Amino acid sequence: MLVTAASRHGSTGDIAVALAQAIGIGRDVDAAVIPVGQRPDPNPFDAVVLGSAVYAGRWLEEARDYATAHAAALRARPLWLFSSGPIGAPPFPPDEPYDVAPLIQTLRPRGHAVFPGRLDKKLLSFGERAMVTAMRAPLGDFRDWAAVAAWGQQILDELAGRREGTADRVDR
Ligand SMILES: Cc1cc2nc3c(=O)[nH]c(=O)nc-3n(C[C@H](O)[C@H](O)[C@H](O)COP(=O)(O)O)c2cc1C
Numbered sequence: 001m002l003v004t005a006a007s008r009h010g011s012t013g014d015i016a017v018a019l020a021q022a023i024g025i026g027r028d029v030d031a032a033v034i035p036v037g038q039r040p041d042p043n044p045f046d047a048v049v050l051g052s053a054v055y056a057g058r059w060l061e062e063a064r065d066y067a068t069a070h071a072a073a074l075r076a077r078p079l080w081l082f083s084s085g086p087i088g089a090p091p092f093p094p095d096e097p098y099d100v101a102p103l104i105q106t107l108r109p110r111g112h113a114v115f116p117g118r119l120d121k122k123l124l125s126f127g128e129r130a131m132v133t134a135m136r137a138p139l140g141d142f143r144d145w146a147a148v149a150a151w152g153q154q155i156l157d158e159l160a161g162r163r164e165g166t167a168d169r170v171d172r
Pocket residue numbers: 006007008009010011012013053054055056057058084085086087092093116117118119120124127128129131132
């Protein structure tokens with residue numbers, strides 16, 4: 001399985017690694033983590049997880065470009081998407097990234113998960129700092145490792161179901 005994600009400040013990259021560990025530990029699935037920026041070819045893989053950090057309501061451009069460039073190969077294999085962004089409790093901002101609905105239509109993934117992210121002021125650019133201050137966004141690391149691991153388990157279960165001949169389904 002290929003786990004590939006776009007991350008500007010590293011927190012989504014960490015989620016991709018944790019996901020691959022949850023998928024790969026003690027099981028017969030090998031999960032490779034390759035940043036979207038390296039533009040990994042999905043064709044040699046049996047299944048793909050594609051994710052992105054969310055900025056200003058959108059996936060990062062490199063993840064959107066990757067999804068477009070490899071749409072046919074991604075659609076042709078079991079695919080899961082994830083977005084990492086909302087901060088705090090209740091999640092801020094509360095809306096799903098607005099380009100995920102068209103991505104789901106094009107790529108037909110089996111699922112889309114949204115995971116809380118991290119906002120660490122010292123990693124942000126000057127402009128980003130100004131923006132999060134203006135938005136009064138809560139600072140901190142809100143990543144939910146248990147939720148990431150549980151989703152990895154769910155992906156494994158769905159893959160196993162497919163191996164046993166269960167009908168394909170879109171889970172969203
Ligand atoms: C300038 C800025 C804008 C953001 N806009 C959103 C947004 O619209 N929706 C969202 O869910 N998260 C938003 N976030 C939160 C980030 O997605 C979150 O910090 C994420 O964990 C960053 O991932 P990365 O470290 O992989 O880049 C924003 C963060 C910054 C700094």
